Amino acid sequence: MLKVVALLCVISVVVVHSKPGNTYTTKFDNVNIDDILKSDRLINSYFKCLMTGRGCTPDGAELRRVLPDALKSACSKCSQKQKEGSKKIIHFMIEKKRNLWDQVEKKFDPQGVYRKKYEAEIKKEKLAI
Template identity: 25%
Template sequence: MKLFIALATLVVLAAGQNTYTSENDDVAEALISNPETLKVLFNCLLDKGPCDKTQTFIKTFMPEAIQQACAKCSADQKVILKKFLAGLKDHYPADYEVYKQKFDPENKYFVPLYKVIA
């Protein structure tokens, strides 16, 4: 019985790692909804400014999310990432290019990413 409980716990833990946690989704949505806070998030992601707890969380998974075409993102997180990229591109086009260069210098991740978040 103990072996069964241990195996069940491992399965649950492994399954939980297939997606990013959604605990900061509401805060992330608020960050990207305002051009000023969007710029603050951009500065955090590019090490140009300080990061709060939520921004640090976003910063930790962002490279993987881009490289893996948001494979671990929930449907809501895909929408948030799409809004983030669109907001950055619309409000700060030069920063968008800097962002793309940092996270996709070989220009091979953004095409698959945009297909997934479309």
């Protein structure tokens, strides 16, 4: 669906941290995304942090901080593995956690700017599948 979901999710679930320079750290690239997606507790914890800024772990707080930049830059500072993981997470969030996704999208893309920006690319990806 929306690449913005991917961007949100890769940063949130893979817990991307920013570092000085032009990339986010790859420190968490080996996190098992499937294990995270199986845990409602972890998903809900990151969701609460993103939405309210409360109860954030240091990783969650960093996610909340870098998310606007990742959306704006089409995750240009993300590693290839982070981008691939984000696609997996997109599908999961849309299919299994749509209510949470809709709320995150409303908060971080209320005007639909990023949705519109990535719509053509998403359609292209669907055709390739």
